[in-house]
Amino acid sequence: MDAERTMGLLSRLGDLISGSAAAVGNAVAGMRGLVAGLSSRDTRKQVAFTIAMVALSAKMAKADGVVSPPEIDAFCRIFTIPLGEERNVSRVYNLAKSDIAGFESYARDVRELFPDDPTMLEEIVDGLFHIAKADGAVHERELAFLARVAELFGFSAEEFARISARHIGGETDPYLILGADRTWDNATLKRHYRRLVVENHPDRLVGHGLPQEFIKIATDRLAAINAAWDDVARQRKIA
Known part of the structure; x- marks a missing residue:
């Protein structure tokens, strides 16, 4: 039953945000009830992680003004698209990447999806760093985006400095x-x-x-x- 419901979540997410990219945050809020209804804790975490990576990855790539092919390739490598969900993932990603509007409320929703799991939140930040540097450098606006996401995830400035030190050369x-x-x-x-x-x-x-x-x-x-x-x-x- 969980598998059937999981396969439909991305489709419903696409329906929820089909009006505008700025509605991603509200869409995730609406999805929270659907995620909570899944009986398996592991399935809930995987679905929540999927939603987090689709929208935040798209907005991360847009932070410096240009979504480059290497950034899209990095997203595709990080995120394994479920069979049959390619169109839904593409639809959500394309809506989200049109601008970075709403990313703060969305990041807050992501933190609520993982209230007692800072390790998973750090995994998401690491994944976003991986996408940001896919085109050869972490640009200033991307770094500011990442810093704000980390702050909204509950990480201190010192903790973000520790995370970023692993990704930025020098x-x-x-x-x-x-x-x-x-x-x-x-x-x-x-x-x-x-x-x-x-x-x-x-x-x-x-x-x-x-x-x-x-x-x-x-x-x-x-x-x-x-x-x-x-x-x-x-x-x-x-x-």
Whole structure:
């Protein structure tokens, strides 16, 4: 029964926003009741995640004024379109990408879909970063868009700086990437690092049913954490 209802949700979402792109936020609010009606918690999370990625990805790509082919390709790799739902996904995406209007209310709705799951919200921000840099750089307006989405998701400025440090090139502070305090002793740092490895291991995403591209993003995130730890361990001579 859940599978049948899941397949119809994107069609209903397309009907809800067929009037204008700015109605995406209201559409998601209307979809919340449909999502809540699904009996499986995992199915609810997957459907909510699907809706989040379709609309926010489109608006993310539009943030710098141009939706480029690499950004669309990145979206298609991240988001696995259910068989038979191609037209509905395309319809929702094209409506959403026409402008960035309503993205703040939409981001608030997304946070409500994952009230006790900041890890999933960070996955969404990571996915948006992946799309933003698909054309070779994260542009200033895209970074501002991402910062505001992260704020609406409940992340502090320091937490957003930690997330963005993994995606934006240049010299970065390893303590920032680790979310660690320089005043911590070596034992505390090592415990913190080990917890990060467990929390960010790609295998954790397999059980969530996320697309393969998200496994790659998680692998890159873990690589950044490991590289930052290597820098800190070398500086402190931690064995």
